[in-house]
Amino acid sequence: MESRVLFSSQFNFPVNSPFKTRETSIAPLTPSRNVLSFSFRSPAERCAMRIVPLVKAASSAPQIVAEVDGSRDEPRRKKLAVFVSGGGSNFRKIHEGCSDGSVNGDVVLLVTNKKDCGGAEYARSNGIPVLVFPKSKREPSDGLSPSELVDVLRKYGVDFVLLAGYLKLIPVELVQAFPKRILNIHPALLPAFGGKGLYGIKVHKAVIESGARYSGPTIHFVDEEYDTGRILAQSAVRVIANDTPEELAKRVLHEEHKLYVEVVGAICEERIKWREDGVPLIQNKQNPDEYY
Ligand SMILES: Nc1nc2c(c(=O)[nH]1)N[C@@H](CN(C=O)c1ccc(C(=O)N[C@@H](CCC(=O)O)C(=O)O)cc1)CN2
Numbered sequence: 001m002e003s004r005v006l007f008s009s010q011f012n013f014p015v016n017s018p019f020k021t022r023e024t025s026i027a028p029l030t031p032s033r034n035v036l037s038f039s040f041r042s043p044a045e046r047c048a049m050r051i052v053p054l055v056k057a058a059s060s061a062p063q064i065v066a067e068v069d070g071s072r073d074e075p076r077r078k079k080l081a082v083f084v085s086g087g088g089s090n091f092r093k094i095h096e097g098c099s100d101g102s103v104n105g106d107v108v109l110l111v112t113n114k115k116d117c118g119g120a121e122y123a124r125s126n127g128i129p130v131l132v133f134p135k136s137k138r139e140p141s142d143g144l145s146p147s148e149l150v151d152v153l154r155k156y157g158v159d160f161v162l163l164a165g166y167l168k169l170i171p172v173e174l175v176q177a178f179p180k181r182i183l184n185i186h187p188a189l190l191p192a193f194g195g196k197g198l199y200g201i202k203v204h205k206a207v208i209e210s211g212a213r214y215s216g217p218t219i220h221f222v223d224e225e226y227d228t229g230r231i232l233a234q235s236a237v238r239v240i241a242n243d244t245p246e247e248l249a250k251r252v253l254h255e256e257h258k259l260y261v262e263v264v265g266a267i268c269e270e271r272i273k274w275r276e277d278g279v280p281l282i283q284n285k286q287n288p289d290e291y292y
């Protein structure tokens with residue numbers, strides 16, 4: 001039985017903190033690019049809320065800081081590039097989310113190291129351009145160099161890069177060109193069961209052999225190494241005593257599909273906020289005062 005637990009980390013501000021209650025008065029300032037701390041008196045004030053300077057709470061609780069330009073327009077529709085190496089079921093779910101309104105974005109490019117994989121076939125059948133990266137050893141004329149890949153992503157106006165079962169190392173050129181804009185989904189609860197050599201069914205085999213009672217997908221920002229970037233979201237899946245790796249993989253993949261569409265939806269609605277200690281959080285769509 002999977003338990004869908006979003007590790008919610010509500011901020012427990014101390015009693016005397018100006019952030020604890022909704023009665024906090026907010027000193028209005030002229031809207032400008034500013035640092036904003038998130039606390040609101042009521043929905044009415046929230047609408048009229050101006051930018052306020054970050055006020056350090058008495059507690060040691062890390063503060064949420066974000067830059068806003070004071071605009072209240074709906075976030076523009078985002079352009080997404082998805083990287084796959086296999087069947088692409090996460091890619092397909094994200095693409096469906098773009099069509100059904102769950103995701104305020106469009107997949108404008110599919111990148112793969114295996115041009116005949118299932119994800120590439122799905123992209124071609126849906127009119128999405130397919131690029132090969134990195135260059136294939138067997139067909140060096142086919143495929144892009146790291147700098148060519150960065151150029152193409154920029155030419156297409158890509159806002160976010162989404163890795164979904166992509167099995168090659170993203171080069172530092174791309175990581176540096178798209179800071180805080182490359183996400184990956186891993187089929188285990190990082191930082192456990194991640195790193196070089198741990199991908200696909202190998203991950204689930206390692207989880208079962210370890211005796212872990214829970215597994216589940218992790219969505220994280222991508223840095224220069226495998227699976228070491230900042231964790232953005234996870235959900236828990238119970239490991240059953242006699243699970244085979246394939247049975248566990250199936251349950252985890254089901255959770256991946258739900259979690260990735262939810263997270264990409266938040267990314268495209270600009271609901272990612274960065275805590276001052278560098279931890280990224282997702283702002284609750286129904287209640288902007290809450291983060292998880
Ligand atoms: N710079 C980054 N690149 C990539 C990351 C990342 O976090 N930073 N995530 C991976 C995805 N991934 C786990 O989520 C992962 C994929 C592949 C491997 C791996 O060991 N690959 C083998 C080659 C496998 C093959 O060619 O079939 C290897 O490098 O020897 C580990 C983790 C995507 N890129």
Ligand SMILES: NCC(=O)N[C@@H]1O[C@H](COP(=O)([O-])[O-])[C@@H](O)[C@H]1O
Pocket residue numbers: 084085086087088089090091164165166185186187198199200203253256
């Ligand atoms: N470490 C990377 C890794 O193992 N990624 C995993 O590959 C599968 C791709 O499935 P899909 O192609 O059907 O989306 C997914 O389970 C994803 O978490």
